[in-house]
Amino acid sequence: MLFGIYLFIYPASIILVALDRVPVWGTWMGGALLILQGTLMGVWLSKNYGRAGMVAAILILFLAWFVEHIGATTGFPFGAYTYTDVLWPQILDVVPLAIPFAWLLIVGAAVGTAEHVLEHMGWRPEDELRVSGTKMLTAASLALLLDVTIEPFAVNINRYWVWNDSAESSYYGIPASNFVAWWVTSVILVFVLLNWRRVAALQHRHHPLTTFWPWLPLTLYLTNLTMFVVVNLARGQGMASVIGSLMLVALLWPLWPQAVRLISNRIGAGVREA
Numbered sequence: 001m002l003f004g005i006y007l008f009i010y011p012a013s014i015i016l017v018a019l020d021r022v023p024v025w026g027t028w029m030g031g032a033l034l035i036l037q038g039t040l041m042g043v044w045l046s047k048n049y050g051r052a053g054m055v056a057a058i059l060i061l062f063l064a065w066f067v068e069h070i071g072a073t074t075g076f077p078f079g080a081y082t083y084t085d086v087l088w089p090q091i092l093d094v095v096p097l098a099i100p101f102a103w104l105l106i107v108g109a110a111v112g113t114a115e116h117v118l119e120h121m122g123w124r125p126e127d128e129l130r131v132s133g134t135k136m137l138t139a140a141s142l143a144l145l146l147d148v149t150i151e152p153f154a155v156n157i158n159r160y161w162v163w164n165d166s167a168e169s170s171y172y173g174i175p176a177s178n179f180v181a182w183w184v185t186s187v188i189l190v191f192v193l194l195n196w197r198r199v200a201a202l203q204h205r206h207h208p209l210t211t212f213w214p215w216l217p218l219t220l221y222l223t224n225l226t227m228f229v230v231v232n233l234a235r236g237q238g239m240a241s242v243i244g245s246l247m248l249v250a251l252l253w254p255l256w257p258q259a260v261r262l263i264s265n266r267i268g269a270g271v272r273e274a
Helices: 002-018 029-074 098-120 133-157 176-203 216-234 238-273
Strands: 081-083 161-163
Touching: 002 029, 002 216, 029 081, 029 098, 029 176, 029 216, 098 133, 098 176, 098 216, 098 238, 133 161, 133 176, 133 216, 133 238, 216 238
Parallel strands: none
Antiparallel strands: 081 161
């Protein structure tokens, strides 16, 4: 049901934001969409990994809020920034509730996408009984790359937050310290997720886990990346759109042979039935 709601809202969100047609009364929808996607990821983790997945989701939400609260009140580690009142409600009047859910969404989606990338690079699927350093660093890097396309959108289009030292940056007013801190934070949160997945795998050592909707993390990553590519392009932020487009090509390229075979098989089956 949650995924169906997301698919219903997603196309309209892209069109309204890209064309700058979001009504004044609809500014709350951006935060609601982030909470919806984060909740969807949390439910997915709980469905697939039971109590361990639920613990992982709760820990990511808490740690993300904690880091963001420190960052917004002290300027460390991301740089000096302040959340506006566009996203509400806010936890302790500092960090919008939607932000920890956005972290949960991105971290979960990045892990699933990293597994897709490594598999198509020839890496053997990693055993979930151990935490893979390669998978952890790949997922954190994918989370960072997604943030590179999100930040210009969030700062200059939706104005979710403002940077106090934006004059020192050459990338849409966003300081380099933000991206360094984003990568380090992503490494920590990805480790939390992979470690609790390992706990779940150990608990089911003799009864291997069956993944429910294994395509969901990659789908969420690609749909969000597509949204930021389209919106950044429509609103004149070309560099962010180009970066996102290159990422889309790199992620979708290995899927083309599978898609072509699927379409060919469907066409062939239709011809035989005719």
